[in-house]
Amino acid sequence: MMRLAMPVKAMVQRFAFLMLVALGTGLLIVGRADIALTERIRTTVADALTPVLSAFAEPLAAGRALAERAHELFRLHEENARLREENARLLKWQEMARRLEQDNARLRQLLHVTIDPLTSFVTARVVGDTGGSYVRTMLVNAGLRDGVQKGQVAMGEAGVVGRVAEVGQRSARVLLLTDLNSRVPVMLEGSRLRGILSGDNSERPRVEFLPGNSQVSPGDRVLTSGHGGVFPPGLPVGFVASITDGIVRVQPFADYYRLDMVSVVRYDLPRPVAEGEAPALPGRR
C-alpha cells in the first residue's frame, strides 16, 4: 500500500506544481489583456493590506522627520540667514501678486471670463513605494470612499507627482510621471508650446511631440496644459533639465524620495451647460 501511495503522492504534487506554473503564466497573459480583472484583483489586495502598510508608514515618516530635524539643528544658523533673505524676496513677490490679482479680477470682470471650476483635493499618506524595479508607482491610503477617482492628479508639495491609475475603496495607486506608461499633456511656461511628458523609467521624463522648431532652453518651467481634460491646466510639473540631440528632459519638481503625503486633486472638466438644460455631454469625464 505504502509502496503504491508514494509515487502517486509525488505525481499529484508534480501535477499540482505544473498547474501552478500554468496558472501563473495564464495570469500574466490574461492580465496583460484584461486590465479590468487585473485591477480588481490588485485593488482588493491593496485595500486589505493598506491599513497594515499605513500603520508602518506613519512611524517611518516620523523617524525620517526626526532625522531630518537633527540634521537641521546643525545648520540652523545658515538656514536662518537663507530664510531671511528668501523672506525679503518673497514679500516683494507677494506685493506683486496682490497687484496682479486685483488687475486680473478687474480684467476678468470686463471680459466676462468663465473661470475654471473650483478644484478641491483629498490628502493621502504615501504608504507604499513601488516594490518591483520596473514600475514607478506609489500606494496611497485614500480611495473611492474618500472621493478619489481614477485619472485624478496627485500633487506633492512642489508639483505634480502623477496620475491615479487604480483606485480601491480605501487605497489608490499613483502612476508616477517617471513610469514607462505615464503620459501627461504639458506646456512650456514661457513659450506656451505644448507637448506630452512621457516617462521612460529614468529619473527625468522627456517631452515629446513639441513643434519641430521650438525654442527650448534649460530651466524653462513646465506646466500641465490641461489638454484632454484629465489634469487641470497650469499645475507645476518641473523644469527643463537638459536638451541633448533634440530630446528634452524634465526634472520634476516633486521630490519622490521625501514624499510623505500627496494631495489628490478633484477636477471636473468645464462643460457647456445652458441654463435649465441637461448636461450637454452626458457620461463624459
Added chain:
Amino acid sequence: MPGFVRRLRGFGRRLAPSLFGVALILLALLPFGLPQFSSVMPLLSVIAVYYWGVYRPDLLPAWAAFALGLVEDALSGGPLGLMALVLALVQGVCVSQRRFLAGAGFVVGWSGFALVAGGAALFIWSVSSLYYLHLFDPRQALAQWALTVFAYPLLAWTFLLAERRMLQPG
C-alpha cells in the same frame, strides 16, 4: 484544553513562514525615502521562499509561495502573476535540490541561493521586458541581484532563530 492549545500552536507554526513572507513583502514596499533604493530593493520574498523551500518545505508549500507572489504582484503594481510564477518556480527548484542543499554547510546554501536569485532576477527582467515591450536596463537587475545575495545571510539567520525558537515540533 491542552489539546486545543497544542492544535492552535501547530496551526500558528504552520502559518508562521507565510506570515513572515507577507511581512517581508510589506517591508520591501514601505517608502524608505532613499533615492533609487526602491528600484533595487532586494527580492526579500525570494529569500524567504528559498530558505523555507530548502530547510522546511512542509511549512511553505508551492501553493503558499504562489499566493505570496500574487500578493506581492498586487501590491507592487507590476505584471500580475510574475512574482507568483517566480516564487512557485523558486520553491520547485529548492525542493528538487533540497537533498543536496539542506545537508551542506552555510556557504553552499548561500552559493545555491546566489544561483537561484540570479535566475529569478534574470527571469523577472526578461518577462518584464517582454510584458512592457521595453528593454530595461540590465544593470538594475544586476544591482538588485547583488543586494539580494547580500541580504540573504541576515534573513537566513533570522529565519534560523525563528525556526529554533518556535517552529521545532514538540
